């Protein structure tokens with residue numbers, strides 16, 4: 001365990017249990033050089049405690065990189081609550097977890113993640129003020145979509161020489177909270193938008209509301225377009241999918257898009273520009289961090305729009321050095337975190 005912590009350069013690892021509620025939780029604090037660690041609480045089953053700890057550490061590291069490149073005075077951390085087959089009282093479980101967070105005295109601030117909801121955050125808030133994305137703080141997805149839009153603009157300028165998105169063909173995969181909001185923003189700018197989702201009801205809704213064109217699920221990767229925007233699940237950029245793509249750039253919200261270690265080089269080899277996921281999708285993190293600090297919605301939107309400039313510097317450096325944008329982004333984050 002300690003070797004794994006050192007390998008991840010993890011600052012602290014906290015394990016909590018509360019027999020009364022059945023709580024078993026891990027809080028991993030990766031780096032607090034820039035400020036208190038912020039990152040969501042995941043609530044899902046794990047095969048073993050070791051798997052849960054490894055997941056928390058990996059995710060905490062990702063949060064440090066994301067916060068650093070979003071320009072936040074915030075560190076990276078993540079919590080994992082191990083989901084059992086049965087829980088007597090979910091509210092009591094999350095209140096108990098709130099007491100665990102409170103015991104860290106502000107060193108870790110939590111937020112919604114896979115398996116948790118704003119209502120769970122409200123339960124945590126009964127016990128600590130170090131929690132964001134409560135029902136009062138609102139949904140971060142519109143700001144995530146706004147950041148992705150800024151990234152798509154930068155990609156279109158850099159790769160297609162297009163200043164406006166009018167007529168730019170964008171394939172949006174996944175029409176959930178972020179994807180739907182993104183399609184609305186894109187169509188308002190006159191982009192030519194294609195859409196797909198595993199849920200046919202979502203496709204019908206978005207097509208009816210926005211006039212976007214539906215694409216069959218098995219035709220998504222080979223659909224000719226300028227920008228491919230993955231907004232569903234992660235891991236979509238496998239070798240097989242990359243070889244099918246007929247786009248100039250990839251700019252979307254999904255987390256962990258690069259499926260394999262060789263994915264970034266493979267995209268580069270095909271001349272497809274890739275907007276690193278944790279840079280382009282940082283609008284949600286900006287929303288939760290800045291709402292927590294009491295920053296106004298207008299100011300948050302300005303900070304989210306700056307994602308476009310951040311990506312421009314990454315793309316320029318990538319072109320100058322002949323290295324993939326994801327490698328440049330990691331290096332920029334490491335300079336901020338460790339130099």
Ligand code: NAD
Pocket residue numbers: 140141142144173174175176177178179196197198199202217231232233234253254255281282284285
């Ligand atoms: P969501 O669950 O609301 O929506 C995901 C949508 O993708 C669903 O409609 C689902 O049916 C669809 N989908 C899943 N697999 C698909 C596939 N193979 N093909 C087509 N559609 C598929 O999630 P969301 O909040 O919109 O987030 C979307 C992605 O962005 C996720 O990867 C999430 O981790 C990431 N992200 C979200 C936020 C945020 O603020 N919500 C912030 C950062 C990153």
